[in-house]
Structure formats: structure tokens, C-alpha cells
Amino acid sequence: MSTQTTVKAIAKGVSLSPRKVSLVAALVRGRSVADALVILQHTPKRPAKAVAKVIASAEANAINNHGLMKDSLQISQLQVTAGPRLKRFNPAAMGRALPYLKRSSHIRVEVTGAVKPKKVTAEKPVTKTAAKKEAK
Secondary structure, eight states: OOOEEEEEEEEEEESSOHHHHHHHHHHHTTSBHHHHHHHHHTOOSTHHHHHHHHHHHHHHIIIIITOBOGGGOEEEEEEEEEOOOEEEEEEOGGGOEEEEEEOOEEEEEEEEEEBOOOOOOOOOOOOHHHHHHHHO
């Protein structure tokens, strides 16, 4: 019996509009990590690279830090929220300036997977040399 564990990764302040990132995130939400990375690799949109990077980070966290099996990883949550906005101005005719917002995003990925079973180590059989050392 394997238990399910959740691992997360967050990218903050990604300089892409949350609306555009959400379109790409919707493509891979709820899929397995391997499928999601393949889909994003073949998606011709700029946010695909940022989303793939966060998913790969969550995968690495799950495998290296939490001991989860690579084949069992599923994307349980993928959230895109608005980050800080920077006010900027475009020059316009007759000395005017037109304001616009440079938007940024926070991307949060939660990955769920099964924990690797721990190896059970059997006791080593007593060898002749070990028995002689114990006798002394």
C-alpha cells in the first residue's frame, strides 16, 4: 500500500500577464507530470516555458526531497494569480503620456504522487570470520 503525498513549487513575479499564463495552465491542469511537460514543450506560446519550469521544479522536489515515484506524479493543483503591477507610460502626441500596466504572475503547482517503498534490509548471515571475531 502506497500513501499519497503532495509537493509544491511556486514561481513568483513572472513577467507575463496572468491572463496569458492561465490559458497555457489550463492545457495541463490535472494531467500527469510527464504528459504535461511534453504538451508544454510543443506549445508555441511564451508562457509555456515558465509553466514547464515550475512543473519541472515541483517534480524535482517530489523525487529528490520527498522520495516520490516519478511515474506516479500527477498535477493536483495549478494556480495562476496576479502579481505586482508596474505603472508605465507611453509617450503620445502633443506632449501627453498614456499610462499602462506591466502585469506579472505567480504560478503555483502542487504535485501528488506515491511514496517509494523503503527497502527492507535482511540480517546478514554469520560468516566464519565474523564468528571467530565474536568468539575472541
